Amino acid sequence: MSADPLPPPSPAPASGPTTSRTAAVIPAAGRGVRLGPGAPKALRALGGTPMLIHAVHAMADSRAVSLVVVVAPPDGAPEVKSLLDAHVLPDRTDVLVVPGGESRQESVKLGLDALPPGYDIVLVHDAARPLVPVDTVDAVIGAVRHGAPAVVPALPLADTVKQVEPAAPGEPEPVVATPDRSLLRAVQTPQGFDRATLVRAHETVTDDVTDDASMVEQLGLTVVTVPGHEEAFKVTRPLDLVLAEAVLARRRLNDGF
Numbered sequence: 388m389s390a391d392p393l394p395p396p397s398p399a400p401a402s403g404p405t406t407s408r409t410a411a412v413i414p415a416a417g418r419g420v421r422l423g424p425g426a427p428k429a430l431r432a433l434g435g436t437p438m439l440i441h442a443v444h445a446m447a448d449s450r451a452v453s454l455v456v457v458v459a460p461p462d463g464a465p466e467v468k469s470l471l472d473a474h475v476l477p478d479r480t481d482v483l484v485v486p487g488g489e490s491r492q493e494s495v496k497l498g499l500d501a502l503p504p505g506y507d508i509v510l511v512h513d514a515a516r517p518l519v520p521v522d523t524v525d526a527v528i529g530a531v532r533h534g535a536p537a538v539v540p541a542l543p544l545a546d547t548v549k550q551v552e553p554a555a556p557g558e559p560e561p562v563v564a565t566p567d568r569s570l571l572r573a574v575q576t577p578q579g580f581d582r583a584t585l586v587r588a589h590e591t592v593t594d595d596v597t598d599d600a601s602m603v604e605q606l607g608l609t610v611v612t613v614p615g616h617e618e619a620f621k622v623t624r625p626l627d628l629v630l631a632e633a634v635l636a637r638r639r640l641n642d643g644f
Contacts, residue, residue, distance in 0.1 A: 416487030
């Protein structure tokens with residue numbers, strides 16, 4: 388007598404990349420001293436629109452991003468909320484504004500604390516990088532979805548780099564080494580993280596750092612790169628703003644941006 392046939396296997400439950408939700412945190416509490424006096428850097432106009440709005444759009448343009456948390460100056464959250472309310476953003480993306488802290492690191496932590504449950508991937512993006520293309524955003528998210536705990540977009544260096552010893556102000560700095568630039572990368576944002584990893588980094592690392600990926604490095608975890616984009620540059624100096632205006636004008640002419 389033959390055995391009864393086995394029932395067909397149940398379909399595997401959806402998991403991993405198909406269920407991960409992504410939020411972006413944009414620290415926008417800095418003053419932007421190098422751009423000169425005036426409004427905070429994130430609120431400077433680019434093509435008639437504040438850079439912050441461009442940065443929010445850059446995150447919201449990715450269909451994977453369903454929440455953007457804007458970390459405003461400590462006393463400027465109502466102003467930033469009104470600013471965002473005055474501009475049209477994709478309906479699929481929620482925007483939350485929270486007051487920030489005295490440092491970028493503290494502001495990112497406050498943005499993380501404001502995230503509701505259910506978001507497994509977190510992007511951290513500089514408000515001063517208003518023109519990052521959506522393909523770069525999606526590449527970062529994709530790498531996290533495929534298992535990387537931390538991902539940064541990065542570009543090869545065009546210039547030779549010298550390591551120097553500090554010198555007194557106005558004095559020549561002695562060169563001590565010339566690193567192999569083929570092994571060096573200029574890092575951009577958004578940087579992407581497994582949420583639990585980024586939360587642990589902010590709870591563990593107390594050193595003053597310039598980016599969130601370096602905090603993950605201090606946990607002993609591997610940070611990987613994906614190709615960055617030349618238009619994802621940081622608007623820090625007046626000349627950067629001129630270049631950003633030119634890029635935006637070209638986009639509007641060619642792509643209807």
